[in-house]
Amino acid sequence: MDVNSGSNTSFLFDSWSPLGSLIELTGERGTMDLGIPLNSTVERAIQLYRPKRHRVSILQLIDKEIGVLKNRGLNQQDDICLWKRENGDFKEGFSTAQTWNITRAQSPSVSWFKGVWFPGATPKFSFLIWIAIHNRLSTGDRILRWNPQAVSTCWLCKTAPETRDHLFFECAYSQEVWLKTIKNLAGNRRSCDWSSVVQVVVNGFHGRIVTFLLRYCFQAVAYALWHERNVRRVSEPSLPARCLVARLDKLVRNRITSLRRKKGGKYEKAMKVWFSRS
Structure with a gap:
């Protein structure tokens, strides 16, 4: 406090001198x-x-x-x-x-932050990816550490042990959903390997719209697959890959529509790019 009249400054609680409070x-x-x-x-x-x-x-x-x-x-x-x-x-x-x-306690910036936190993202999608980046999702391999009797087989393909890298996107089911959702959006940089996908998503492309769409698809697909995995884990009806792809297509189009209403026209061409990705 810079004291003038002193009538609005607490003598004991405010910092009005070099001594502090x-x-x-x-x-x-x-x-x-x-x-x-x-x-x-x-x-x-x-x-x-x-x-x-x-x-x-x-x-x-x-x-x-x-x-x-x-x-x-x-x-x-x-x-x-x-x-x-x-x-x-x-x-x-x-x-x-x-x-x-x-x-706050400041730490050095991590190399992958652009692929997790970016304008236009859906917070719950970003949060899941943030956990996945740290490999803290409760996948089968991690559940085995505290429950040796747990089922550790992938709930989507039923053939391989469930790990983060398998779930995103080595699994046949998740691979189909991922590739059919992005189609040619990533060009010759399409990949189903977790590390490679993260690197592409983080580095982005020269085109701002393509970079946004790929990052958003990455997060949306991962969230949808994790949700589908949890649905199957509790024995609820599952979705074929083609149905999940259709849902994701609609989700992305709805997101583009909502962003296009913002001032500035930043996402004006996003829908055109989305429809031209095949």
Whole structure:
């Protein structure tokens, strides 16, 4: 707080001096030691305070700061709230981005973030891919670690052990769904190997629309396959691959339609690219 009148600044709780929040330094005991009520403003504290010979060093520092403020004097202007920036400076105006970066634990950017978090994505699809990237989905091979009696065979093809890489997209069922959904969208870079697909999705293409559509298809197909896998796991009716492909085609077209309504025309040509992928 940049103190002017002191009427809007808490003496103990706000950071109005280089010492920071005084309550964190003195505790509630400080109100008795200083002779200032807990909820006093800076203005009221200046009026009430009488200098004392404190033995505790922190109280001596507070006494000094009060003296500095008294000598400077208060005025009739409003107190100004200042917000910390990443460089350590305090300025007027709150910034969500700056505050987020200060309060969070920052880590180096991962190489695959563009394939997971991108404009126009569906959050629940992105979240599933984020888990899959870390290989934390409860696939058969992982379930075996805590339940040796569990069924670890792929629920989609019934022929191979279920792993993340098998499910996306080595499995015959998932491979058919994946390839028939993207068709020629990826050109000669079509692949069913998890690592290769992730690399293509992350690197993208020169065309912004094609890159978006491929990334969205990757996430939508993975989500649909994971849902279908879970449906079969609880013995509910399953879908043939062609029906799932038809659902995904409609889902992508609906997503394109919703994005085209946004201002700027960023996705105006997306539907044309989608229909021309075969």
